[in-house]
Amino acid sequence: MKGIVQITDKINRSELDNFSTKKLEGQIIRKSLNFPGTDVYLIKPEVYRNWKTNGKLSNDFLSELDAPIKNLINKYKSITIRTCFWFKGFENPRALPSWRNLKNKKDVLKSIGEAYKSGETIARDNKISEYELGLLIQGRLDAEKGGFAVADIEKEKLCMIDSCWGDAHLIAMGGEDFDTYWMDENGKIIEKIIRNKKIGHFYVKTLKKALKIKGNKQIMPSLTDSEVIEISKHVFRSAKKFNCNVEAEFLITKNGIIDIYELQMKPGFTIFKPQESLDEKDVIVKGLGAYPGKVKGRVRIIKNRLDFKKIEDGDIAVVDKKMMAIELPLLTKVAAIITTTGGITSHFATVTKEFKIPCIVGAHNATKILKNNQEIFVDAVRGEVYSKMPEIDELGTDTDVVWFAESTKKIDLIGNKALNLINMMQLGLPVPPGFIITTKSLSEFLRENKIDKEMNKMLANMNFGKLEGMEEKIKSFFSKSKIHKSLEKNIVDSFDKLKQKYHRVSVRSSATCEDSVKASFAGQFQSFLFVNDKNNLLKSIKNCWASAYRPGVFIYANRLGINPKNIKMAVVVQGMIEGEKAGVIFTKNIWEGEKDTILIESSEGIGENVVSGLKTPSRYVIDKKSGKILHKSEKRGDSLSTGEISELIKYAKILEDYYGHPQDIEWAIKDGKIYLLQSRPITA
Numbered sequence: 001m002k003g004i005v006q007i008t009d010k011i012n013r014s015e016l017d018n019f020s021t022k023k024l025e026g027q028i029i030r031k032s033l034n035f036p037g038t039d040v041y042l043i044k045p046e047v048y049r050n051w052k053t054n055g056k057l058s059n060d061f062l063s064e065l066d067a068p069i070k071n072l073i074n075k076y077k078s079i080t081i082r083t084c085f086w087f088k089g090f091e092n093p094r095a096l097p098s099w100r101n102l103k104n105k106k107d108v109l110k111s112i113g114e115a116y117k118s119g120e121t122i123a124r125d126n127k128i129s130e131y132e133l134g135l136l137i138q139g140r141l142d143a144e145k146g147g148f149a150v151a152d153i154e155k156e157k158l159c160m161i162d163s164c165w166g167d168a169h170l171i172a173m174g175g176e177d178f179d180t181y182w183m184d185e186n187g188k189i190i191e192k193i194i195r196n197k198k199i200g201h202f203y204v205k206t207l208k209k210a211l212k213i214k215g216n217k218q219i220m221p222s223l224t225d226s227e228v229i230e231i232s233k234h235v236f237r238s239a240k241k242f243n244c245n246v247e248a249e250f251l252i253t254k255n256g257i258i259d260i261y262e263l264q265m266k267p268g269f270t271i272f273k274p275q276e277s278l279d280e281k282d283v284i285v286k287g288l289g290a291y292p293g294k295v296k297g298r299v300r301i302i303k304n305r306l307d308f309k310k311i312e313d314g315d316i317a318v319v320d321k322k323m324m325a326i327e328l329p330l331l332t333k334v335a336a337i338i339t340t341t342g343g344i345t346s347h348f349a350t351v352t353k354e355f356k357i358p359c360i361v362g363a364h365n366a367t368k369i370l371k372n373n374q375e376i377f378v379d380a381v382r383g384e385v386y387s388k389m390p391e392i393d394e395l396g397t398d399t400d401v402v403w404f405a406e407s408t409k410k411i412d413l414i415g416n417k418a419l420n421l422i423n424m425m426q427l428g429l430p431v432p433p434g435f436i437i438t439t440k441s442l443s444e445f446l447r448e449n450k451i452d453k454e455m456n457k458m459l460a461n462m463n464f465g466k467l468e469g470m471e472e473k474i475k476s477f478f479s480k481s482k483i484h485k486s487l488e489k490n491i492v493d494s495f496d497k498l499k500q501k502y503h504r505v506s507v508r509s510s511a512t513c514e515d516s517v518k519a520s521f522a523g524q525f526q527s528f529l530f531v532n533d534k535n536n537l538l539k540s541i542k543n544c545w546a547s548a549y550r551p552g553v554f555i556y557a558n559r560l561g562i563n564p565k566n567i568k569m570a571v572v573v574q575g576m577i578e579g580e581k582a583g584v585i586f587t588k589n590i591w592e593g594e595k596d597t598i599l600i601e602s603s604e605g606i607g608e609n610v611v612s613g614l615k616t617p618s619r620y621v622i623d624k625k626s627g628k629i630l631h632k633s634e635k636r637g638d639s640l641s642t643g644e645i646s647e648l649i650k651y652a653k654i655l656e657d658y659y660g661h662p663q664d665i666e667w668a669i670k671d672g673k674i675y676l677l678q679s680r681p682i683t684a
Contacts, residue, residue, distance in 0.1 A: 003047040003061045004068060004137075007031055007040045019045055019134055021086050022428055026263035027136065029241055035234055035260045038076050038139030041068045042084065045132035048116055057109065068137060069105050076139030078103055081111045082262065084134035085119050087126070088657060096122075100140060100167070101203040108137070130657075141259050143167050143202075143251035145222050147178065148345035149231050150247045151239040152271045154433065155403070159183040159232040160271045162345045163222040165213050166200030168249055174321065174342030175199070176362070177213070179222045183232040194221050227252060231260070238263055244428065247345070265428045266353075271344065285363045285370060285385035287338065290349035292381045293358025297335040299374045301367055316378060319348065320367050336378045338366050338385065356422075360385065400444075401490040403435045413438045415510030415570040420679050427658060429651055430675050432502070434574030435494045436510065441487055442545050442569050449481035455549065471550050478546040483538060491541070492534055495573065502575035504532040507540040510570040511548060524553045525569075530576060537573070544571050577675045579605065579668030581640070583617055585652045587624075588662035588682055597630065598622045598652055602640050622649060647674055655679050 005015045007024075009031045016024070019042075027040050050058050072079050079102040097118060099111035112135060119133040147163035148171060164170045164178040171178050177197040182190050197218050199210045223231075231250055239246045244267040250260045300315040302308065302323050311317060311333050319339045336358040339348055343361060352359035358380035370376065370385070377386040402414075404422050411419055418436045425431045446452035454477070458470075483491070498505055509525035526547035528540035547553070548569040583602040601617040618639055621631040627649055640648075648667060651674070655663045659681065666678040 004041050004043050004064055007042060017044055019132060021084055022265045023084050029238055030263045033238060033241060036258045037260050039072060040136055040138035043135040043137060045134045048133040051116060069108055072139045076141060078140045079108060080138055080140040081115060082136040083115055084136045086132045087123060087128045088130040141251060141253050141257060144254045146251035147171055148247060148249055149235045150271050150345060151235040152245050153239045154245050156271055157185050158271055159235055161228060161231060162343045164200060165197055165222055166202045169208060170201040171343060171345055172347045174346045174348055176341050178343060181228050185236060187229045187233055189225060189228055230258060234260055267425050267428050282386050282388060283384045284387050285366045287360040287363030287383045288344060289380045289383040290344040290359040290361045291353045291357060294379050295335045295358055296377045299370045299372055299376060301372050316376060318366050318370050336380060338363050340364055340366050400441050400487050401435055401437055401494055404433060411512055412568060415512050417510035418570055418572050424676055424679055427654060432575035432577055432675055434572055437491060437541060437571040439568035439570045445483060448484055451477050451481060474549045475546050478542045495537055498575055504530045504576040506574050506576045507531055507544055508572045509544050509547060510572045512568045524556055541571050545569055577668040577670050579670045582668035585648055585665040586682060587652045587656040596624045598624050598649055600648055620645060651676060
């Protein structure tokens with residue numbers, strides 16, 4: 001058994017037994033880009049499975065481990081073990097522990113056992129039945145200083161670095177003694193915040209200790225300008241390699257050696273510089289925005305674990321400093337989070353980004369000023385909390401138009417198609433960027449144009465035997481009505497940003513009822529492709545809205561027992577991929593009844609040629625386990641290369657594993673790159 005493999009720039013992925021996580025991909029990219037850093041090995045999930053079955057590590061693995069430990073100790077004096085876990089639907093949560101400063105085999109073996117037990121605890125607490133526990137074992141250098149760097153190439157074109165004296169663990173756990181730097185893509189430092197740093201985290205043997213920082217080091221910058229520029233250069237380079245935002249952890253030794261020891265893909269992980277205050281007299285608490293959003297709700301102070309059980313849907317959790325070390329708080333109910341300490345690269349802030357929860361960090365007096373059940377208004381863009389609704393930039397307007405990277409995951413606001421695109425993006429899959437016009441916008445459109453009562457009356461008196469002429473009447477309502485100026489401006493501004501990269505866009509429905517396990521509503525709502533100007537965009541959006549009231553939709557819903565009144569419509573506007581080839585993937589070959597095969601259909605041009613039946617596509621039937629092509633019927637111009645098929649299968653498996661249900665996936669290829677355009681459950 002080969003249970004441990006070294007990660008190098010020439011790693012053969014077959015050695016990894018098809019195991020993959022974002023953290024492991026980061027190590028592979030780190031090595032391929034020749035980043036400064038120590039040697040690293042993967043302890044494969046097979047080792048955990050044997051440990052679980054036999055109650056101990058096998059003798060073969062213990063012997064195999066000797067050489068890597070000897071190499072790491074000889075070169076670096078000590079070792080770090082980091083988790084490299086995969087949980088179904090919840091990959092390697094950011095706030096997991098690491099085991100540092102390990103000096104011998106005994107320390108390493110003890111840490112491996114503790115790591116496996118921590119993975120089992122997470123799976124049990126979150127009711128996850130499918131998971132794989134891998135580990136990374138790597139050399140460790142003594143840190144004089146360390147921190148986190150985030151490169152946002154998807155939106156802000158910025159790099160932000162938080163740094164402290166000692167180990168970066170201080171920042172991760174919400175400490176306050178750190179500095180912050182912002183750089184642009186050209187490596188220019190555009191802003192610094194140098195704080196008073198009284199303590200640092202240092203490792204004595206395997207234990208972390210908070211030690212006092214002495215002398216003028218408390219007030220001097222923790223990084224030199226050259227170190228800031230060097231680190232930002234590396235993270236920007238890795239972000240461009242990943243083609244998405246990334247986060248890196250680093251340390252710097254007393255000799256000035258930089259070790260970028262961890263790198264992770266963070267698609268949609270937006271950073272932004274704080275905006276100026278609206279009106280200080282109305283601000284009752286102020287901190288730093290970690291994830292943007294504007295909401296109102298009632299306060300729930302979190303000072304101990306029991307307080308988590310008191311959280312109700314829509315509460316705003318206000319987290320005390322001593323609770324910042326909770327690894328995976330159950331925060332799925334909250335509308336927003338405020339912490340009394342920490343920065344935007346702390347574990348708590350990172351979890352809120354991954355869960356898309358508006359968050360303010362470092363609001364020092366929040367638990368003293370705010371009271372349980374108090375109604376407040378949170379502006380996590382500006383990092384401010386108000387006791388009353390601000391008069392300017394009213395909270396909630398950002399729910400009219402929202403980018404994928406910033407969106408909530410509430411289906412009743414964005415619909416299923418948008419939710420699936422966001423999930424795909426967060427899995428690190430190649431999804432063209434776009435924005436969502438939420439269901440709230442359609443409701444306001446109907447009300448402002450005084451046609452909401454007419455539509456409600458029509459739904460209430462619907463006769464499924466007499467639907468002739470209804471569609472034309474509804475189209476007339478919508479075509480004569482106008483989109484409110486403020487909403488139109490938000491839509492057009494977002495469209496203009498999207499057109500900086502994409503010449504044309506697609507406009508597609510995202511209803512709350514479609515693309516679900518129960519019903520696809522395939523072809524019932526309208527989509528519009530190759531939209532390239534403002535007038536066509538606004539017209540397409542109105543037509544898309546109007547399609548929510550088509551007779552076919554009502555008949556379809558009625559047969560499935562869905563009340564048409566409960567259908568809400570959002571609209572997705574997305575960069576248009578004008579593919580050379582496009583098609584669909586079915587992760588279950590429903591036509592030939594083979595459970596363990598994948599079906600790929602491909603055609604020249606855009607995917608609409610396949611899904612609408614305009615062309616007879618090339619077809620490939622692939623064995624799901626081996627990846628071997630069992631059957632194929634190719635047409636000239638439609639054929640896929642072996643590499644393209646392999647990559648499509650990889651994406652298909654990721655999505656089926658994530659959703660736990662066979663998927664129908666639309667894709668396109670342009671300039672040799674694969675893009676995923678949609679994924680929905682197979683309902684046939």
